Amino acid sequence: MAEFVNTAEEKNFDEENRVSFLPKEKKYIMVTDEEGKIKGCFPLEKKNLGNGWVAVYQEVITQVAKEKLTGEQCSVFLYLLGKVDFENYLTINQSDVAQALGIRQPNVARAIKKLKELNIIVEGPRAGLNKTYRLNPYVAHKGKNRKETILDFEAELTKQGKNITDADITKK
Numbered sequence: 001m002a003e004f005v006n007t008a009e010e011k012n013f014d015e016e017n018r019v020s021f022l023p024k025e026k027k028y029i030m031v032t033d034e035e036g037k038i039k040g041c042f043p044l045e046k047k048n049l050g051n052g053w054v055a056v057y058q059e060v061i062t063q064v065a066k067e068k069l070t071g072e073q074c075s076v077f078l079y080l081l082g083k084v085d086f087e088n089y090l091t092i093n094q095s096d097v098a099q100a101l102g103i104r105q106p107n108v109a110r111a112i113k114k115l116k117e118l119n120i121i122v123e124g125p126r127a128g129l130n131k132t133y134r135l136n137p138y139v140a141h142k143g144k145n146r147k148e149t150i151l152d153f154e155a156e157l158t159k160q161g162k163n164i165t166d167a168d169i170t171k172k
Helices: 058-066 071-083 094-101 105-117 146-159
Strands: 003-006 027-032 038-043 089-092 121-123 131-135
Touching: 071 089, 071 094, 071 105, 071 131, 089 094, 094 105, 105 121, 121 146, 131 146
Parallel strands: 003 027
Antiparallel strands: 027 038, 089 131, 121 131
């Protein structure tokens, strides 16, 4: 049975009938009204976000929308957001991306080319047979130190002969 922690005070609830749909292996915070009726149950989880997060900046989403990416380009962009590793690294195989999205590999290659043109990603060194990329930290960030990630990203841009000011795509 699921274990509950009440936010107000300990009360006996008939949680068997009212919250039987909740997974039993988790603890929950129960939010109740003045009469003790359950208003909501929320998982009591660690404060650590773990690996399953990426911070995306709202202004950038609007800017990317204005670029009028095709549906496949948007799909690749979102897929890459979902695969970004700490410090904004991406190691991908275009054939794997194509298979995961149900699109042709040349279309993935064109989408990545477009994302590179927009400075949403920059190409990094090869990792075996796979290419590596770095997600622009002005677009989204995953990791401990955003400032270091920005400096590393700007260094990659400079290596490729691009202007450092191109990194902040919201300024276009």
